[in-house]
Amino acid sequence: MNADLTTRFTIEKVAKSKISAVDFENLIFGKVFSDHMFECDYIDGAWQNPRIKPYQPLTLDPSSKVLHYGQAVFEGMKAYKDEKDGIWLFRPDQNQERINKSSVRMAIPEFPKEWFFEALNRLLVLDAAWVPKGIGNTLYIRPFVFATESGVQASKSNAYKFMIIMSPVKSYFRGEVRVVIAQQYSRAANGGVGAAKAAGNYGGQFYPTELAGKEGYQQVIWTDDTSHTYMEEAGTMNVFFRINDTLITAPTSDRILDGVTRKSLITIAEHAGIPVEVRKISVQELVEAAKNGSLKEIFGAGTAATVSPVKSFAYDGVDYPVPPQEDSYSGRLKKIILDIQYNVTEDPFGWRYKVSEENIN
Numbered sequence: 164m165n166a167d168l169t170t171r172f173t174i175e176k177v178a179k180s181k182i183s184a185v186d187f188e189n190l191i192f193g194k195v196f197s198d199h200m201f202e203c204d205y206i207d208g209a210w211q212n213p214r215i216k217p218y219q220p221l222t223l224d225p226s227s228k229v230l231h232y233g234q235a236v237f238e239g240m241k242a243y244k245d246e247k248d249g250i251w252l253f254r255p256d257q258n259q260e261r262i263n264k265s266s267v268r269m270a271i272p273e274f275p276k277e278w279f280f281e282a283l284n285r286l287l288v289l290d291a292a293w294v295p296k297g298i299g300n301t302l303y304i305r306p307f308v309f310a311t312e313s314g315v316q317a318s319k320s321n322a323y324k325f326m327i328i329m330s331p332v333k334s335y336f337r338g339e340v341r342v343v344i345a346q347q348y349s350r351a352a353n354g355g356v357g358a359a360k361a362a363g364n365y366g367g368q369f370y371p372t373e374l375a376g377k378e379g380y381q382q383v384i385w386t387d388d389t390s391h392t393y394m395e396e397a398g399t400m401n402v403f404f405r406i407n408d409t410l411i412t413a414p415t416s417d418r419i420l421d422g423v424t425r426k427s428l429i430t431i432a433e434h435a436g437i438p439v440e441v442r443k444i445s446v447q448e449l450v451e452a453a454k455n456g457s458l459k460e461i462f463g464a465g466t467a468a469t470v471s472p473v474k475s476f477a478y479d480g481v482d483y484p485v486p487p488q489e490d491s492y493s494g495r496l497k498k499i500i501l502d503i504q505y506n507v508t509e510d511p512f513g514w515r516y517k518v519s520e521e522n523i524n
């Protein structure tokens with residue numbers, strides 16, 4: 164990663180916060196951003212000039228490589244505020260490791276861990292007022308890296324920008340979703356970039372998701388690219404199935420993203436005595452379970468929505484309802500993870516990270 168870690172961050176604060184102009188009751192996800200952002204450049208083989216400055220537009224050369232060859236990766240995290248105005252992150256080490264793994268896959272240089280954490284702590288201390296209070300309300304954090312070298316030569320870039328921007332979001336219930344199982348398109352391929360949080364993975368799934376939307380489905384359950392017989396992810400979330408009392412989710416692979424929510428829910432479920440199986444699950448098994456009544460729940464898991472219950476799935480033109488459950492696993496697991504994230508309960512797993520002035524070098 165090649166950075167001089169003794170370099171001091173440059174801090175430029177806003178002259179006046181724009182927070183009073185924000186309507187916190189009517190936030191649209193990811194549309195409003197906090198006062199400050201973090202920016203750092205990779206030039207001449209080293210990360211340099213880490214800086215915090217007022218949120219503002221960028222100037223990019225039209226030949227910047229990201230615009231032509233898509234070298235870009237990102238992360239999604241949240242800051243949570245507790246009753247006493249303490250601000251917490253949830254397993255941020257996982258996001259820090261993952262953005263570097265994603266970067267390696269896209270031939271982007273890794274970003275130093277020390278600066279990742281210093282940037283987060285500095286931004287969140289500065290913009291603490293932007294973390295909304297109340298369970299379900301959060302400050303969504305978006306770290307991202309992209310290729311900035313100018314020139315359309317089809318080769319990896321020699322210059323990059325690492326940035327962090329933050330957006331306040333309010334809890335809202337999207338309702339339960341109807342999903343369709345993919346039989347034609349794929350999100351990710353064997354040996355491809357599906358396990359990386361690469362920007363293009365999202366770009367590639369908008370079209371099939373739009374087609375599904377026209378048929379009345381909000382999400383696609385992606386299947387393996389070779390045979391379309393095994394379930395892999397639901398939209399941009401990992402996916403869980405409950406058959407009888409067993410919770411089942413696919414093992415991660417180079418086509419499945421290693422979600423922090425997924426792995427945390429597995430640990431929480433096991434801790435709560437719920438039988439968990441991490442194994443491949445076929446479409447045929449799911450259809451049979453739906454027919455014989457043993458299918459109890461399907462839900463997506465990811466940082467943005469935490470847990471997102473599915474009310475029906477479609478396959479081969481047939482809709483299969485997922486009957487509502489009393490005391491559902493999705494509801495139980497969501498409550499446990501939120502209570503940990505918001506510092507409401509003990510954190511038996513050591514996952515909470517307290518944002519603090521003391522973490523700043």
Ligand SMILES: *Cc1c(COP(=O)(O)O)cnc(C)c1O
Pocket residue numbers: 239360396398399400401420421422423424425464465466467
């Ligand atoms: C980000 C993401 C997830 C969820 O990961 P979390 O770490 O739980 O937020 C799942 N699948 C895909 C494809 C993703 O990009």
